[in-house]
Amino acid sequence: MSTWRIARLVAAKDLRVEWRSRVVVNQVLPFAALVMVMFAFALDNTQLLTRVAPGLVWLATMFSLVVMVQRSFAVETADGALDALQVAGVRPGGIFLGKALALGAQLAVLQLVLLGAAIVLYRTELVAGGIVLLVTTYLAATTGLAFVGTLYGGLAAGAKGRETLLPLLMLPVVAPVLIGATRATEAALGTEGATPSDGWPWIGLLALFALVFGVGGTLAFGSLIDE
Amino acid sequence: MEPAVQPTVRDAVHPAVALVDVVAVLGSFPALAGASLTVQRGEIVLLRGPNGAGKTSLLRLCAGLLPVERGAATVLGCDLVADRTSVRNRVGLLGHANGLYADLTVADNVRFWGATVRATDHEIDASLQRMGLANRLADVPVGRLSAGQRRRTALACLVARRAELWLLDEPHAGLDAAGRDELDATLRGAAAAGATVIVASHELERAGALASRVVEVVGGQVRELER
Numbered sequence: 270m271s272t273w274r275i276a277r278l279v280a281a282k283d284l285r286v287e288w289r290s291r292v293v294v295n296q297v298l299p300f301a302a303l304v305m306v307m308f309a310f311a312l313d314n315t316q317l318l319t320r321v322a323p324g325l326v327w328l329a330t331m332f333s334l335v336v337m338v339q340r341s342f343a344v345e346t347a348d349g350a351l352d353a354l355q356v357a358g359v360r361p362g363g364i365f366l367g368k369a370l371a372l373g374a375q376l377a378v379l380q381l382v383l384l385g386a387a388i389v390l391y392r393t394e395l396v397a398g399g400i401v402l403l404v405t406t407y408l409a410a411t412t413g414l415a416f417v418g419t420l421y422g423g424l425a426a427g428a429k430g431r432e433t434l435l436p437l438l439m440l441p442v443v444a445p446v447l448i449g450a451t452r453a454t455e456a457a458l459g460t461e462g463a464t465p466s467d468g469w470p471w472i473g474l475l476a477l478f479a480l481v482f483g484v485g486g487t488l489a490f491g492s493l494i495d496e
Numbered sequence: 497m498e499p500a501v502q503p504t505v506r507d508a509v510h511p512a513v514a515l516v517d518v519v520a521v522l523g524s525f526p527a528l529a530g531a532s533l534t535v536q537r538g539e540i541v542l543l544r545g546p547n548g549a550g551k552t553s554l555l556r557l558c559a560g561l562l563p564v565e566r567g568a569a570t571v572l573g574c575d576l577v578a579d580r581t582s583v584r585n586r587v588g589l590l591g592h593a594n595g596l597y598a599d600l601t602v603a604d605n606v607r608f609w610g611a612t613v614r615a616t617d618h619e620i621d622a623s624l625q626r627m628g629l630a631n632r633l634a635d636v637p638v639g640r641l642s643a644g645q646r647r648r649t650a651l652a653c654l655v656a657r658r659a660e661l662w663l664l665d666e667p668h669a670g671l672d673a674a675g676r677d678e679l680d681a682t683l684r685g686a687a688a689a690g691a692t693v694i695v696a697s698h699e700l701e702r703a704g705a706l707a708s709r710v711v712e713v714v715g716g717q718v719r720e721l722e723r
Contacts (some may be wrong), residue, residue, distance in 0.1 A: 282597070282608050290599040326723065349593025356559045357612045357657065358585025389612065491581075 272487075276370060284370030286344055289476025293337060293375050298382050301333040303385040318391040320461060324384045325391070325445050330414070333379055334443070335436045338418040341372055342426045351426060351494060361491030365419055369486070373415035380407055386489035399457035402465045402472070406457060409475035410450035416482035417443055423493045449474040510573040512537045512661055512692035513558055516716075527553035527562070529716035535694060535709075540687050542707035543696040543718075550716040551696035552591065553632035555663040558694065559589040572660055585613070588650050588659030590667055594650035598639030602629050602649045603637055610656035623656040628678055643670035651679060654687075662686060662693040668702060680706050 270278075287293050310327045312318050318325075346350040354364055387393040395403070421439040425431040449471040455461070456468025513535040520528040526646035528550050535541050543551045556562040558571050560580040569576040574583040596605050603624065610620045624630040627648045633641070638649055647670045654662065662683065668676050683693050683706060696713075704710060711718045 270614070275612075278608070278611050282600070282604075285604060286597055286599045289601075290603075344597060344599070347598065349591060349595045350597060352561065352591070352593070353595030353609070354612075356562065356584050356587060356589045357609065358581075359612055464691070 272363040272366065275360050276366035279364050279367025280370040283341065283368060287375060292340055297333055298359060298379060299397060300336060301329050301379055301383055302386055304329040304332055305383060305390055309390045315392055319393060321483050322387045322391040322393045323458060323460060324451045325394070326387050326454065327450050329383055330380060331440060331447060334376065334414055334418050335439065337372060338422040339435060340433060341368060342422040343397035344435050346426050355494065361494060362487040365423070365490035367485050369415040369419040372418055373411050376411045376415060377418065380411065393458060396459045399459060402453060402468045405472055406450055406453040406468065406475065409472055409479055410446050413446050413475055413479035413482060414443060415437060416486050420482060420486040420490065425492055426494065441453045444475060445478055510570065511535060512572060514570045516568040518557065518569050519565045520553055521565055522553065526716055528557065528565070531716060531718045533711060533718045535692055538687050538690055539697065539709060540693040540707045542684060542696060542703045542710045543713050544700055544710060545713035549713045551582065551713045552665055554578050554713060555589060555591070555665055555694065555696055558661065559587050559663055560584045571646070582676050586659065587661040587663060588654040588657050589663045590650055590654055591665045594646050596638045596646060596649055597652070599637055601635050601637055603634040605649055606652045609653035613657050615658065620656055624650045626655055626678070626682055627652040628674065644662045644675055645674055647671055648675055655682060660691055662691055664693065664695045666697055667695060668697065668699050676702060681682050
């Protein structure tokens with residue numbers, strides 16, 4: 270089977286697992302919303318919250334990403350399905366792309382909720398001129414996060430103490446996405462007088478990040494899960 | 497059901513499994529210490545031996561999951577020393593884990609594993625039927641099944657995958673009397689259709705009656721037994 274066909278099969282399976290279990294909907298989304306509420310309690314200043322809202326949204330995304338990646342690979346390792354996928358001769362690159370696709374789709378839903386929470390809790394306002402930049406930022410950053418999450422999820426899947434190892438390994442690596450996506454989102458929302466043109470250079474960084482981890486992950490995933 | 501890959505002329509002249517003085521390690525522990533075994537196509541071979549003797553490692557090596565450190569190993573005509581991944585889509589391994597997704601239904605699981613070899617709907621239905629799952633159980637999430645029902649589901653997935661070489665580790669474990677009979681009939685049917693079956697089991701009476709040959713694994717080595 271082609272890599273792309275495997276990717277679609279694995280992505281459909283992962284989304285079906287979520288549809289049946291509702292773990293992301295019932296647990297991860299409330300967790301992310303709770304993090305946003307806690308930020309509001311901790312800072313307790315509307316002006317300050319509005320100013321730092323883009324960073325808080327992406328920080329909440331990173332925390333939620335860790336939980337989602339752990340869930341995505343717990344499903345594979347709980348009953349030896351990852352081994353079974355290898356024995357089935359399924360192309361590892363297809364598994365990587367499929368899992369990243371499903372993770373990206375779930376992240377996109379999560380980010381809509383977080384953006385909604387920012388509008389409600391932090392009085393964040395969308396600017397018409399920045400919508401294209403905002404959507405592009407979300408697409409590029411989500412793609413990069415999905416690739417990194419899947420790559421490091423696969424790396425940690427067979428390791429002892431993977432629950433604590435995953436954030437240790439992954440969070441430093443996604444720092445460029447946190448910085449780039451926060452700056453681009455600030456530009457899209459006009460935070461502190463920023464304009465959309467200030468944000469586009471960051472899109473280049475996000476796109477490069479996604480490309481590097483997408484290609485690298487597709488090529489390296491087989492060796493990672495084999496070890 | 498037909499095997500996933502039709503045997504070629506080259507396959508016909510090779511035994512299904514040919515291991516010569518194979519050494520394999522798990523970490524620093526020698527799992528196989530000079531194991532030699534030849535299994536002809538269509539045979540059902542029982543591996544017996546005490547716990548930790550190397551039966552599971554032998555099965556995992558034949559499935560291309562465990563690397564060959566020394567010796568020669570050919571499975572279905574594929575040289576595992578040169579590339580152990582080459583055999584993977586032609587074998588089916590049922591280990592201690594079932595390789596199932598607990599949140600998906602029985603039918604979802606069989607459909608997913610069948611899709612990895614492009615099994616048709618008819619073949620999926622036949623696999624469910626063969627293992628006595630084409631009833632109300634088909635729509636039950638695997639997580640709600642008993643251990644025996646999960647084992648049946650895993651076997652149905654294996655049937656749907658149309659493997660040429662079946663590698664089964666304690667396949668009767670957890671099955672009720674009817675399930676054991678269905679399993680034995682399925683294995684005999686698969687062997688009659690040209691598949692090769694290697695069963696590791698402590699249930700010597702039942703598995704011994706099923707097998708055409710019995711070998712003993714002790715201390716990582718294989719010894720032929722008189723029947």
